[in-house]
Amino acid sequence: MTGVLSVNGTDYSVDLPDDVPLLWVLRDALGLTGTKYGCGVAACGACTVHIDSQAVRSCQVALADFSGAVTTIEGLGTPGALHxxxxxxxxxxxxxxxxxxxxxxxxxxxxxxxxxxxxxxxxxxxxxxxxxxxxxxxxxxxxxxxxxxxxxxx
Missing domain, CATH: 1.10.150.120 ([2Fe-2S]-binding domain)
Incomplete structure (x- = not known):
């Protein structure tokens, strides 16, 4: 996928294969390491993020399979203040x-x-x-x- 991905209110240009899991886009391509790899099969919840304000397991969402705004743990609070x-x-x-x-x-x-x-x-x-x-x-x-x-x- 070549395009723009909105994460924590910031737009990022990405050029990655469509089948790359969102988890690896966040951690490896964008450097947002707060989202953790746990099991890789959506059974543990360590990789939970929000897509359009709904909790999803990012290890099971391919880059090409969603659109919308992503919020990670880094984007949950406001700058300088905890949620x-x-x-x-x-x-x-x-x-x-x-x-x-x-x-x-x-x-x-x-x-x-x-x-x-x-x-x-x-x-x-x-x-x-x-x-x-x-x-x-x-x-x-x-x-x-x-x-x-x-x-x-x-």
Whole structure:
């Protein structure tokens, strides 16, 4: 694909084969390494990004198979300020190894966009496809609740 790709509000010219996964475009071609490679088969959620504000697994989206604006973990907050989810992750000390956290946060952002006051069950269901080897699921749930409150109050 030769064309322009909009990522985090910036347009990038790309000239890559159509079958290159978006994950590798972001990491290798654009240098946005916050999105992680986990499994390569969309089973772990580490590579979660947003395309037109919807969470997708970037390892399974070929460059030619989508159009729209991409948001990565680097583009979630505003320059100089963390997104409410990122701040809640820090406040609740969610990350241990930290590897899955960008995908976790992007999935949680998708949840809060459609459910601004999610229940524990809604959080668990929405986050079920994002694996955390360290098992910080209770802290993830608490951070989502904290971020949801902060976003509602803002």
């Amino acid at each position: 409410a989810l990122q701040q809640a992750w820090v406040d609740h000390q969610v990350a241990q190894c930290g590897y899955c956290q960008s995908g976790q946060i992007m999935q949680a952002a998708d949840l809060l966009a459609v459910s601004p006051a999610p229940s524990d069950a809604e959080i668990d269901a929405a986050m079920a496809g994002n694996l955390c080897r360290c098992g910080t699921y209770p802290r993830i749930r608490a951070a989502v609740h904290t971020a949801a409150r902060a976003l509602r109050e803002a």
